[in-house]
Amino acid sequence: MPEVFTIHELEQGSERLFEVKNEEESRLFASNFILLLKAGDAVAFYGELGAGKTAMVRAMAEGLGYKGFVNSPTFTLLNIYEATTFELYHFDFYRIDYEEEAVDIGFEEYIQNEGICFIEWPERVHNLLPVNRYEIHLEVPDYINQPTARLIRLRRY
Numbered sequence: 001m002p003e004v005f006t007i008h009e010l011e012q013g014s015e016r017l018f019e020v021k022n023e024e025e026s027r028l029f030a031s032n033f034i035l036l037l038k039a040g041d042a043v044a045f046y047g048e049l050g051a052g053k054t055a056m057v058r059a060m061a062e063g064l065g066y067k068g069f070v071n072s073p074t075f076t077l078l079n080i081y082e083a084t085t086f087e088l089y090h091f092d093f094y095r096i097d098y099e100e101e102a103v104d105i106g107f108e109e110y111i112q113n114e115g116i117c118f119i120e121w122p123e124r125v126h127n128l129l130p131v132n133r134y135e136i137h138l139e140v141p142d143y144i145n146q147p148t149a150r151l152i153r154l155r156r157y
């Protein structure tokens with residue numbers, strides 16, 4: 001595993017930047033990142049359409065021992081995966097217009113409990129996000145010349 005993706009610890013309030021060349025390296029990042037996760041954590045994934053938010057959640061769920069299918073819950077807003085140690089809550093709020101729609105499906109309760117929340121389009125529920133959370137910002141620096149390269153900005157709040 002390239003040392004460059006190793007994340008020994010991430011202090012609250014700090015940020016780290018990773019450059020990956022392809023999806024395989026994104027998965028390597030994911031398998032390192034999940035080592036930081038503890039019961040009740042939340043991870044918010046920012047990035048435009050196709051940036052790789054779902055791909056990253058899939059890699060993390062697999063890394064946490066979930067053997068099933070991981071796809072964006074664009075219409076259902078929430079998928080639940082039984083992983084080895086944690087229950088995983090995969091949210092996608094792309095389609096919501098009001099934060100109340102997230103409240104209605106129990107978002108605040110899921111945030112409070114012991115499972116791990118993965119949130120796509122967290123900007124749609126900004127006021128409901130837990131104060132303590134990880135943020136993963138995915139950017140595609142050059143769609144034309146390096147379509148599989150991603151800039152990963154990891155923050156801990």
Ligand SMILES: Nc1ncnc2c1ncn2[C@@H]1O[C@H](COP(=O)(O)OP(=O)(O)OP(=O)(O)O)[C@@H](O)[C@H]1O
Binds near residue numbers: 049051120149
């Ligand atoms: N380095 C990379 N990391 C992640 N995904 C990559 C990478 N390179 C190419 N891809 C591809 O980019 C696409 C990302 O799609 P994905 O559905 O994960 O995006 P998304 O950010 O969840 O979009 P949406 O906002 O529509 O939910 C996938 O087809 C994936 O195979």
Ligand SMILES: [Mg+2]
Binds near residue numbers: 054120
């Ligand atoms: Mg997605």
